[in-house]
Amino acid sequence: MTSLSDPEVATWTCLVSFISLVSSIISPDSVRLVNGTRLCSGRLEVKSNQSNQWWSSVCEDVFDQQDAEVVCRELGCGAPSVLQGALYGEVEAPMWTKEFQCGGHESALLDCRSSGSDRNTCSPNKTVGLTCSEPVRLVGGDSRCAGTLELKQGDWRPVEGSDWSLKEAAVVCRELDCGSAVSMGQRDESSGRFVWRIKSDCVQSGSSLRECVTSHFSSSIMDLTCSGMLISDIIYVPI
Template sequence: LAVVCKICLMCLIDVQIRLTGSGSTQCSGRVEMYHSDTWGTVCDDSWDLNDANVVCRELGCGTALSAPHSAHFGQGTGQIWLDDVACSGSEGSLTECQHGRFGTHNCGHGEDAGVVCGQIRLTGSGSTRCSGRVEIYYNNTWGTVCDDSWDLNDANVVCRELGCGTALDAPQSAHFGEGTGQIWLDDVACSGSERSLTQCQHRGFGTHNCRHSEDAGVNYVQLRLTGSGSTRCSGRVEMYHNDTWGTVCDDSWDLNDAKVVCRELGCGTALDAPQSAHFGEGTGQIWLDDVACSGSERSLTECQHGGFGTHNCRHSEDAGVVCSGEKTFYYYLDFADSTDAQS
């Protein structure tokens, strides 16, 4: 009953959100909410980055760069819907955060709250969705990131932010070509655990001593399972690197290595680590040899190996995996079929 009531209340509230005001864009502006058939503003009392992050996420605008106070984007009119908003930052909507009741406040429109959200993309020559020159959208303009101190920790934050898994490397010196216009960040120093590049230490937006010949990039290695008799969760292990799919040699290939592949692909645990091209021989590149995983790594590229493209193998030694994910799925189907037959 409590769940039903909660759902009903949410339906009755029916709140929409938008960013508007002077100098606003799709991802920056004065925060306004639509409630009771009326657009109204949010008061800036206790307004901070946690609150702004919820708004940015709700609007699909990435991560908050700042949480302006004092009607930074101009004063709204009419209703002030929320005051004393206190988000943890993990909420799915601003209405899920702690706040006073709708319409209860002690504010004037000179205290209207705003947000500036930041978006990130990978672009440039030879770029893919998960590799390319790093660019950030700020102040209505796309700009690049300087490679001073740029490393794997920084690249891993970018990959995580874009849903691209683990970074292979952090190319410098405009590896994906030189950008144009603004250089937004320099001396980026991420620990690697941040949710967004803008949460890492840096010199400040637009403060740098760089040229576009120093534009930073990221590279990500993709994995797939393929070959004869393969399924989504079993097959010959192949990696996409340098714009080319290639295989992995079975020298020292074992269950620990297979565990990492299965985890990386969301396929459960490893049941077997077939060798000798069990799923058929691949063609072209052999990317990895002498892979030695402990089994706890997040990505196959984090395991010890001989270096990309360095091997003494043939495709008759291509490595494979059999993961539990697909097998468990088939067991579930068999169980369901037998239950239906009995009924």
């Protein structure tokens, strides 16, 4: 059997270390949501041991709204909309034992400070269940419930919805807590750019918007108006 020379061993060691580093940068999988109905919902689990791949559930007693904001951001989702114990099922140990102390601005949950003391127990029905909103927004309109539809999948881009109806648009309005879809239409820009195309049949199947998106080059983008604008923006003046 031929053995490697010292320079070859050194080169191989450096290569393995580089691949490991790149892998950790590309896949920083330190948190996940499991048993949810969509990519942005589920029972929160934290990787408590990188080498042994241990995943720990988190107790609601050591987790708050600011922590939830960090998790949703880390997963590429929108803001947290529901934080409730046992929402996506209960599990036995292991449990995360230290209290998270996030400021809300961190890019990853494990970047947050944590308490020095351990909590070894978690009351029944207290395992963190988290639902983050879809990373969608309406921009350039008269209110947050009207404008050009944009979705974040790595970066924010406008959406081209040439095959959409008000039925698919209603999914976006609900995600934004803006009531129902009132009107939608395509607007042609002077030049093309990369946009997101969201397949209507995928949305109709119940999948999340993020699961239905593909990159596309187009000059056509979608404007949407939801009923929330018509309700929340009215100012009542007593006679």
